[in-house]
Amino acid sequence: MGAVPLNEALGAVGELLAAEGETEAIVVVGGATLNLLGLVQRTTGDVDVIARAHADAGGDLHLERPLPFPAVLRRAIDTVARDFGLPENWMNATVAGQWDVGLPPWLVDDIEWRQFAGLAVGPTTSFRTWLPG
Numbered sequence: 001m002g003a004v005p006l007n008e009a010l011g012a013v014g015e016l017l018a019a020e021g022e023t024e025a026i027v028v029v030g031g032a033t034l035n036l037l038g039l040v041q042r043t044t045g046d047v048d049v050i051a052r053a054h055a056d057a058g059g060d061l062h063l064e065r066p067l068p069f070p071a072v073l074r075r076a077i078d079t080v081a082r083d084f085g086l087p088e089n090w091m092n093a094t095v096a097g098q099w100d101v102g103l104p105p106w107l108v109d110d111i112e113w114r115q116f117a118g119l120a121v122g123p124t125t126s127f128r129t130w131l132p133g
Contacts, residue, residue, distance in 0.1 A: 017118030
């Protein structure tokens with residue numbers, strides 16, 4: 001993402017969502033996770049979204065495929081890309097192909113949420129191998 005701090009870009013997305021009275025929750029992996037957890041301070045090329053999340057009426061967390069991004073989230077991502085000079089795919093779901101072979105069963109319990117106004121971002125906290133079986 002170059003010179004734009006990750007927290008600043010995510011914060012801007014969250015502010016745009018909040019301004020529309022909306023909230024979204026995404027689960028991220030890769031370099032963005034390392035940054036959000038404070039494990040590295042280097043820049044990352046993008047934000048890899050592996051899932052969207054929602055809680056049911058009982059409060060249980062459920063993950064779903066991230067694509068298509070809801071229109072309100074897509075607009076916020078695009079606006080931040082334009083305003084901050086980021087590539088249009090700075091936040092993407094390229095890693096969502098993992099859904100085709102299955103997500104790790106522990107993933108839903110392995111998220112440490114960060115709140116950016118209307119955007120909740122959940123980096124995964126462990127670094128177990130994601131290979132099936």
